[in-house]
Amino acid sequence: MTKRAILYARVSSDDRKNEGRNLISQLDMCRKYAKEKGWHIVAELAEDDKGASGASYHLPQLNEAVEMAHNGNYDVLVVREIDRLSRDIGKQFMIEGELKRNNVNVVYVLGEYPDTPEGNLNKAIKSAIASYERTKINERMIRGRRREIRRGSIIVHGRVPYGYDLIHNGDKYQLIINEKQAVIIRLIYQWYTVGEGKKRPYSIRKICQKLDEAGVPTPTSKSKKWSHATVSRFLISETYIGVWRYGKYGRTQNGRKKNPNEHTITAEVPAIVDLATWEIAQKRRQANKEKSRRNQKHNYLLSKQVQCVECGAKMTASLGGGNKSSKYYQYYRCMAGLGYRDYSQECHNKYYYRSDYVDEIAWQWVKTIFLEPEKLEEGYSLYLQQIEATLAPLYQRLDLANELIHDAQQKLDRLLDLYLSGNIEKDLLVDRKHRLETTLEALQKEREEINIQIEASQVTKEQIQTVMEFAGRVENRFVDIDEEDDFEVKRHIIEALNVQAKLNFEDEEKVVYLSCALGQEALFVVSNQTYKLRKAKSRSPAPAHR
Template identity: 25%
Template sequence: MTRTDDPLSARSASVQRCALYTRVSTEEQVERYSLEAQQEVLTRWAGVLGYEVAATYTDPGYSGAQEDRPALTRLLADAQEGRFVVVLVYRLDRLARKVRLAYDLIERLERCGVGLMSYSEPNINTTTSIGKAVLGIMAVFAEWERDTFAERSRLGMHKAARMGKYLGGIVPYGYTVEDGRLAPLPEEAAVVQQMFAWVAERGWSTERVAQELNRLGIPPKYRREGRGVRGKRTAGVWRGGGVLRILKNRTYIGEYVYGKRTRKPQPELVSVPVPPLVEPVLFEAAQEQLSRNALFALRNARSVYLLKGLIRCGMCGRAYVGSAGYYACVGRTNRQASPIPEMRCTAPHVRRGELEERIWHDIRSFLLNPGEALQAFINEESPESNEVSLLERRLQALLEARARLLDLYLEGGVEKETYYARLEDLDTRVREVQVSVEAARQRSIAERQRKEALHSLESLSARLRDRIDRLTPEEKQAVARELVEGVTVRPGKGEVEVEVRYRFGQIAPHTGRGS
């Protein structure tokens, strides 16, 4: 047989060629819809119809509701090049489950002079007028089947919620789940009631409540049940933030609402009957006291710390907070964070004035002359762009190798068992490279966005340059948040090691005295 550079165009012009398209999503990995079953049936059907199979396009694990599928993209591109005259599918919903998407794909194929035929639905044949009419009906039912299942699931969840069923998630402190419903857990319910009383009747802050709970040795739910937060171990102590979430949770007065976390813009909220643990009068009194506590805290926040929220401990990972003339790790200073002395962090304090002076010197120098720092970073060639190019060329080479393998098999150059073994290996490598290409593209996009952000820093410099020495402490703090990506503090040999990461592409090591 005469060969050409294009393995798919080397067929005899007298034989019409077809393409096979197969797809399964994760939940459809069953025998009748498996990729192998679809391909086997379609291959035999193509022979009966008198077509030669030009290529098989397979999308494993992709939803029929999405258009962005690797094999489908290649199929449409090959259709434009006239590599086949018809596409064979096992069912229409293998191609698309959305009416609009199905029609869009079929119209794009028709513009290329390519028809569509379905094995399981003989009337779907876009080369005939009756087939086009039936197509619309079948596409509607494919989408209807999918949407009906989703709607039934949603209605079932809402019905269960109205009946008082607890539909999963973290069980609120003070409750347990019995027969699928929230029920009071006596030993924890008493703690919840005491927490509300401490705040409403004694005026305690959330920090004071947490300290008392830790002093009394009352374990939080995570420690009592031996669980962690997002898979990570915790110190197993009460903190002010956790206390505040309990005091703000209206579930404790029987007002639990299901549906707030749905992605729909106007979610359907369902009130779920829950046994209350706290009287409404006590709950509202606690809310009023929390508001007074917050106002008092604001009035006493006299000092403005330049690096507030930007410093992390290199030993325990906790935040550094301002305290008088120092920044200190909360894992060392806050008894609530580490109530057991042996568990407290030993990271050193950092002299506030010295650290702030050094960092503001760097910020001021950048704002007065940003050109050199920015230009060096912006002109730096991004390795991600080269990586994407190399991976795309590798992917193209694998796709061409797969096409050549198919050509060789159809010409009788390799046995069936050898063909399938080599095809499986190629498909595995193609999927691996496709994942790598997508990851490299995402890194490239992130790099480009960062460079665009750097350009915006030039605008910030232009706005502040003339009054850089007249900024208020609050304005300096805001500028530091814009330009400092993060600060890490670690103990060094006889001194404190501080690493400052700036958003204008510099990492500045500092050393200083600590305690």
């Protein structure tokens, strides 16, 4: 009886040139082998696993082959060689065992492994050696890197810390102070801890402004102005007090995570600032955080929920006024529009927006939405259209990130193959592997961030049901909330629904755009109207005429 065969091919890091051509080549070899055996080919399955690991079970075509075996559709699975089925010996044995239980044998074109004790032993040895060597090489590199650090050699991922240069000193890599940049680091710490002359310590925003005014180049050519994030990072870095840490981040399935200090290795480097100054900076940062939490004496319903239409920056809530009548008002305002220098973009939205007007409009709008639940479905339809347009470029970026990650991983695996074959020196291997790992880590972080954005934008049927139930619960509470003027309850609802406001000055009028996201487990309701900034009392705000 003629045996029925399925051909299986998989692109992996061993196929180094054209992926499509390699798949074709694998199938050609398998097809020729099957025909020579006189087998009837029932299917040809080609796998591109660039989005998965060779040790992963999430390979659709391989899963299809297993399913067809369960259904009794064929007798032999033809694969070019062992690592085309899997690079992981455990997974390979699991797959072969599952196929064998369904009376399907796996045969390899490159290598005869008869179903005998000797044949099984030879196959196991070849699989184990490949898996073991790859694992041990990675382990040795990690141990070697840690050993180098413990004896004082510095391994830097990505850019060298600002204020230092990396040099090769004998058999070690070391950080030496870049005096031109170190002056800037010391100046930042001085401004932040003691100030300048008779002036009090500067804020981080003021430090950025001073650096820009002095024409000090930023650490990277990508940014023309010093940013709050950059200066903040400098002010918490232990490197500047002579403590350099290796292993601050660890790899996870989706990217990387920050490791606790006890899991890192430290090395001594030249200090740029003294310990006392650094500790003063940490105490001031912590004090500022605590002060920020306590300092909001006034109620802002949309605090941290307001954005500038023109530049996209978050708008801050503050108190202003103080004219002859000593009357103060609460406002939302764009810090970029008011000229604060740590915002790289220019903004012409220099207006002050009365927070009591904006907050009341937002509250009335939320009430309108929930007192008319049919608007939820209308808002949901509009949201789906908007989110589809938003997600399209994210998916394109995700595809690109996956391709680049796959390419970097291919190059990394190729280095290991070259080392095993004796075609590359160990020192050169370590250097190239380090560079590839740095690239790979950055790409994986980017992919993780893209995935988070995509996941945060998805809406399910269960979420739709949740919001409808939420609407029913909240609907009957609005009268009591308004009568009691309960700010805490209002704020809780605003935060729970993630109400967002965008402010702008258009056609000689101040306008607010409102949108509402009903939490992690609910749908988004997007307003298709804009509202004039005017105080609304018991009725809904009137739409603005654009």
